[in-house]
C-alpha cells in the first residue's frame with residue numbers, strides 16, 4: 801500500500817460468514833491538503849479467473865449456464881446467467897485455477913491458455929481482481945461432461961454456441977455478465993474467431 805494521501809487505515813470485519821465484508825476507516829487528504837475522515841465497505845471474496853473457450857474451425861464458444869442468487873435478488877427473473885467459465889483462485893495461480901475450472905465446469909482439459917488482461921470488476925465495492933484468459937478447445941480435449949463440482953451443488957449447464965450467436969446475445973440481453981461480455985468483445989476486436997487462411 802503506497803498512497804501518501806491515505807492515513808490511519810483501520811479494518812473492521814462486519815461479516816465473516818462465507819466470504820468477508822470489511823469496513824475500512826481512514827483519512828483521505830483532499831486537494832486543499834485537509835485530512836477528511838472516511839469509511840468504505842469492501843466485500844472480499846478473494847480473486848478469480850475466467851476464460852473464453854473458442855474453436856476457430858467450428859466458429860463456436862463454450863459458455864455455461866447457472867443459477868446466480870445475487871442476480872435473482874436484483875431483477876433477473878429466473879436468476880439464470882450465461883457466463884464464460886470462471887472460478888475463484890483458492891490457493892492456485894490464475895493459470896492453474898482456470899485450467900482446473902475449465903475442466904470441472906465444461907469438461908474440457910485445456911493445454912494452452914493465453915492471459916489477455918486483468919480487471920477489477922466492481923472497484924467501488926468488491927476487492928476481487930479477475931484474470932482473463934482465452935483458450936482454444938477441440939473435441940479431443942473433452943474428458944468429461946463438466947457441470948461443476950458435485951459436492952458444491954454447482955449444477956452448471958455447458959453450452960456450445962456459434963460465436964455470432966453469442967455476440968447477438970449481448971445485444972439482445974441474453975448475456976448480461978460483465979466478464980463474459982468483455983471476453984466476447986475482446987475476441988471480436990482481436991479477430992480470434994477468424995479462420996486461419998489455407
Ligand SMILES: Nc1nc2c(ncn2[C@@H]2O[C@H](COP(=O)(O)OP(=O)(O)O[C@H]3O[C@H](CO)[C@@H](O)[C@H](O)[C@@H]3O)[C@@H](O)[C@H]2O)c(=O)[nH]1
Pocket residue numbers: 818819847848849850886887888889901928930952953954979
Ligand atoms: N455455501 C455457500 N456457497 C457459496 C457461497 N457463495 C458462493 N458459493 C459457492 O462457491 C462456489 C464457487 O465456485 P467458483 O466456480 O469457484 O466461483 P464462481 O461462483 O463461478 O465465481 C466466478 O464468477 C464470479 C461471477 O462472475 C466471479 O465473481 C468470481 O470471481 C469467479 O470468477 C460455487 O459453487 C458457489 O455456489 C455462499 O455464500 N455459501
Ligand SMILES: [Mg+2]
Pocket residue numbers: 885886887888901905
Ligand atoms: Mg464458476
